[in-house]
Amino acid sequence: MKCLSKGVMINKDFYNQDVISIQQFTREDLETLFEYADRAKKHKDKKLELLKDKVVMLAFFEPSTRTRFSFEVAAKRLGADVVGFSGEEGTSISKGENFTDTIRMLDSYSNLIVIRHKLEGAAKYASEIAENPVINAGDGKQHHPTQAMIDLYTIREIFGTIDELTYAVVGDLRYGRASTSFIYGLLIYNPKKLYLVSPPNLGAREEVISYLKEKGVAFEEIRNLEEIIDEIDVLYTIRLQKERFPDITEYEKAKGSYKITLDLLKNAKKGLKIMHPLPKLDEIDKEIDSTEYAAYFQQAKNGVPVRMALLSLIFGVEL
């Protein structure tokens, strides 16, 4: 942290920085972020004027509701003006403009770009073109850093710590950017053990496995969730993203095989929490929604304060 001219403390890992991957942050960085998020929650019922002079551009080349709305609400509660699009309908992008020119334009009209894109590396590339900071709101199959921040914040909120817990990440670990970002996020901490639970062919990518080994974290790839259900503290489930499957039959096979049911949870460890980046389809039985297991609505709700925290740190204003 260093001091801005006007007496505001800034954190150089956030101030005026791009946010491309959760891997760029230290646990000290994240602790600062989480403290800001705690403060954001206290301002819940009040519109702030901290970012009154800023324009935030939401460039969602891929459709999104949850991430987009929570960024929009976060920016507006801080007083920023927000412009943007979701999907490529109604924009001149459909006229065939190249990505570089589009980013340059979006950059010149705003003070920060929040970008979602289906292609890996799109956010990084955008950050190299834009003069202003770029936040990756999900690109390709690996990076969704603000989701990982929310996930870690929610665990800290529930368990008081992120270290020394046993985690299972369940589902399609190959195509899910939220699950991969979550795993990368966990590796900033000291998990007791990490289970990667997936159907064959949908396991974590080679680079994720290498990274886990490099970090020296205890992890295990398994097929069957039931055998470890009495051991885990956090069960992180993700949607099988139909649109990312090259083959529909592969999707149908995978779907359902990792469904979370009350029956499965009979043997769960006391205090087990189920997380999900949402939207969920039928990966989790609806009856679970109203049980103590369900942490996913709390997780979703944390989208606003965590993103308020991040915007504040990037713009160097004190929440």
Place this chain on the structure above:
Amino acid sequence: MKCLSKGVMINKDFYNQDVISIQQFTREDLETLFEYADRAKKHKDKKLELLKDKVVMLAFFEPSTRTRFSFEVAAKRLGADVVGFSGEEGTSISKGENFTDTIRMLDSYSNLIVIRHKLEGAAKYASEIAENPVINAGDGKQHHPTQAMIDLYTIREIFGTIDELTYAVVGDLRYGRASTSFIYGLLIYNPKKLYLVSPPNLGAREEVISYLKEKGVAFEEIRNLEEIIDEIDVLYTIRLQKERFPDITEYEKAKGSYKITLDLLKNAKKGLKIMHPLPKLDEIDKEIDSTEYAAYFQQAKNGVPVRMALLSLIFGVEL
């Protein structure tokens, strides 16, 4: 009306309440609303800060321009932040998320949800899930309470009263939610007589007829508008909603048979006003737009002040 801690009078039928159907209100409630709307009109040229700390979510699952824009302008003129969507394009709803989860998310990001949905009961269902108030901006074939409020307010503005007038509601009374809501709204008052004018098979639904009988209002179902044109004060016309007809030939047959022309109006009662919730196609001859008969543009314009009034009453702020 009771007193909030800060000395603001609140009306318990509005304060923090859901608005699902016009039927939930008394004439005293509506009189309060109309007084607020009168005051909103006086603030026409001024942005207020009354809802500065609120976020209003516009959840239009069915497309809309008029209702959506007037809600958006109403909320913004009161100082609220507004987020939302129109149509399901560009949202993760197209990923197949269930309605319950979607509502829960929208609720957690905002202080009030305005919802439009093609399915009957969607607003009621949403209100049971959401912690914050829900306003029905039109669902299914019966309810569009804020439209009825605007209609009644416009009549009061023109005639000084809603009671003791003769009304005709004309067109497709079976599929039109605006006309049904208007009829329900009239029943809160004492109309002199109510004519329901429609082609066979497009008459008012059984539950509407029952409700009319229960309320003891003088009404008559007829086929021919011409024979009563010299008797009515208010002619309420609605669009034949092609998208609600199960059969295109049924639509073509109905279309045109209830068209309002200057010729028809030759025998009109002095002071007759034509209303229409808009958009209109060719139900009304274009030449009528510039005559004294046309009340529909005034009616449309009243969308903003009436919705400002409603938002103010729900949030318990004094306009």
Place this chain on the structure above:
Amino acid sequence: MKCLSKGVMINKDFYNQDVISIQQFTREDLETLFEYADRAKKHKDKKLELLKDKVVMLAFFEPSTRTRFSFEVAAKRLGADVVGFSGEEGTSISKGENFTDTIRMLDSYSNLIVIRHKLEGAAKYASEIAENPVINAGDGKQHHPTQAMIDLYTIREIFGTIDELTYAVVGDLRYGRASTSFIYGLLIYNPKKLYLVSPPNLGAREEVISYLKEKGVAFEEIRNLEEIIDEIDVLYTIRLQKERFPDITEYEKAKGSYKITLDLLKNAKKGLKIMHPLPKLDEIDKEIDSTEYAAYFQQAKNGVPVRMALLSLIFGVEL
């Protein structure tokens, strides 16, 4: 300029006026506009409250990103509330409402309409219906007055003058509304010479040629850009708008034949600047983007201050 009651100087050619064509302005008008734009640039990092009580309606019947976002940012930086749509998706326009009624509604909900439409004359027509000012953000094949303002402002910024320079306007001059507006704009000044460079059949329309003759400007229609490249100060290129070609083969033939390359620029006059209203496809080699020739990103960036200037003048507030 005359004085408003509150002591603000107003310019009667802008105050409360519609902006339909660049042809309606004098060079004095434009000089006032450009001075306002200079001032808007100085306020770059500050949200103003000048239009706090105004609602600006963005009615983009044709999709747009650049024009729409820069209008939206301009209005918001001045404190206005902004509502609107882009494309006809998600609006009730798709229900078949007539244009007159739609404009009347948009007008009744706002204090100013910014309209884009594919049909020639749509903005003019809208301005006859609306009580409040209408700004043409591009309609048909001829008029895009705010683009011309931005183009002229950028030239003034770079060259210190718009007079006595040699211009070439290159590409599809038949279907391009930006190029036609630019030519109309130039005729308010005294260009030294104007070259119109296009493939056969895509030359400037008869009315443009007549107007040029009427104004007595030195101009020449040529086919080959290379032969005049050592003579021109400003090279204005436009996109070949595929969607405006009646025949795809005509498009394919035209495309590429007027591509700007570094090789072509070897013989360019010192200080030559290339302009383009953007988005560009491959009319200009990507390598040129980072050279001194490229003025198009500066031009795009000027969209916000010039539109802020225009809004301020129309609403009679002093920037």
